[in-house]
Amino acid sequence: MLHTIDLRGRSHSTSDLLALVPRAAVDVGVASERAAELIDEVRRGGEEALLAQSERFDGVRPTALRVTAGEIAGAVESLEPAVRNALQETIRRVRLASEAQVPPATVTELAPGASIRQRWQPMGRVGLYVPGGKAVYPSSVVMNVVPAQVAGVGSIALVSPPQREHGGRVHPTVLGAAGLLGVDEVYAMGGAGAIGALAYGVPGIGLAPVQLVTGPGNVFVAAAKRLVRGRTGIDSEAGPTDILVIADDSADARWVAADLISQAEHDELAAAVLVTDAPAFAEAVLAEVERQASATTHRERVAAALGGEQSAIVIVDDLEQAAAFSDAFGPEHLEIQTRDNESVLARIENAGAIFLGAYSPVSLGDYAAGSNHVLPTGGQARFSAGLNAASFLRSQQVVEYDREALSGVADAIAALSAAEVLPAHGDAVRARFS
Known part of the structure; x- marks a missing residue:
């Protein structure tokens, strides 16, 4: 064996x-051509293209792509007590561990009147993919949503493939997990088309583009994430x-x-x-x-x-x-x-x-x-990390110098700008002292 x-x-x-x-x-590259076609279908056809793709690949045509608030609330109510308790405990533990992943804001004083503030700015809007093929993954809802919430993301869209056994709806346990976490924007869509929908948006159903797409999926999902990178951020090609x-x-x-x-x-x-x-x-x-x-x-x-x-x-x-x-x-x-x-x-x-x-x-x-179970696969751990709260943050440096502090480095800036034959850089500093 x-x-x-x-x-x-x-x-x-x-x-x-x-x-x-x-x-x-x-080979993710082998699936790229087909994934590109599916993304393009969604960009041109919007809701109708997504419905057609669901019918083709999931064997069911959802009555609607956007899940209603009532359906999410009903899914929470229908959770088996043991599953609900397990999800709540998992949420608690992942939240505690994720809170430790948020870097602190710091200020570095380089000289009197010269400082750099290091701040971590959360994404404004993210899209989270929860697979639904060979198994049901309410745990992946927790692993995607909790670090995003801990990071301070204000807008979360969650997508998961429609289930033929549930009449084209998102699996009720996945919906229940989303409801427990307060996620109210959920769509019944999957595969490469869903990744394209998150990246480019679908105005007809009120789906606005996101800044980051996270979550595992099949080879076509991985290929789609590679293709939309640049239009939006991704966590990895899981x-x-x-x-x-x-x-x-x-x-x-x-x-x-x-x-x-x-x-x-x-x-x-x-x-x-x-x-x-x-x-x-x-x-x-x-x-x-x-x-x-x-x-x-x-x-x-x-x-x-x-x-x-x-x-x-x-x-x-x-x-x-x-x-x-x-x-x-x-x-x-x-x-x-x-x-x-x-x-x-x-x-x-x-x-x-x-x-x-x-x-x-x-x-x-x-x-x-x-811990988080959305992790780099296929050897990608050699150069990347698993999903965590910092994945939803952007590092920003805020530079603040006063007149005397700028004066202290004016000659250095002039020397380097001359060495790089970019004299206007040095002139921009000199102008403040002429």
Whole structure:
């Protein structure tokens, strides 16, 4: 089921490891042409184009794209008590953790009368995408909405695909989560067309363009986000989920296997990777994976994910090599289950979120840890971070000098402007003292 990559007995450069990491054959660029067509349809056809796309791709034509306030309120009322309580507790925890992500305003005094104020300005309006394909994701409503609210975003539009099983409406649990958070602008639309609608707006239904689009989706959603970048901001091009577990023989093979399967059930292209320095432990995990996978609900999906080229067991000489491989992989979710977790953690640079110890599984982060589960996938953790309150903020510097302070740097400005052959820059300063 899981193939093996044996790295023992050899030293590997970063380039070597990058070439060795298992990846699904997903190319966002391949979907770009089709995504561009769908976005263009929405720009030209507005509401009618979105309805037609829903009928084509979701198998249902919504009676209306904009969800009414009454429907949202009804969805809140119909939430099962256990689900409602779980959502409220998740909201509380994510809000607390997100509040710690808001940078403080600061003032730097460079000289008497010379200061730079650092401020963080929230986006005025954002669009949040909640997928609705193989599963229902009310937790993604929480993960998108809460950091935006904590950052101070004043206007939030939420989109989610219409569900054929619910008569073309947004899934009621997703609506209920939105209602609990006070989100009252919700649209039944999905895919690349929905991303285009958020970026360019749809005047016919009162959907104004947004400044930032966040949230995961399929390859067409990822392609659409790439295409609208520049017209609006995006968080990342989120693709199939992945998990990498660094474990030694002190870990419980049953638990590690369960964690690998938990992410494999998301999608046939999900990646599940174990990196260990203990070959016997690797065999035990493989046996457990095969046993547990055959009994899980989505066994066909799990088997496809674990049997794909993107999933593997990697055997290394030691945990130092394990950390180096993990950094090359750049996991969305990294679990560390070893005798000395802190020493392994100290070697890690690249990961979307890190789950330390046997009692911190990725499932915890997917729901109730308080951390955010909208994370960089496909190795993007090597250069980007997960969604957080700061994602909805723009860093701005406010420069304020008085006459004496400007005088103190006038000669430096004149010298540099002359060196760059931009004399009008220096002249703009001299004019204030002539």
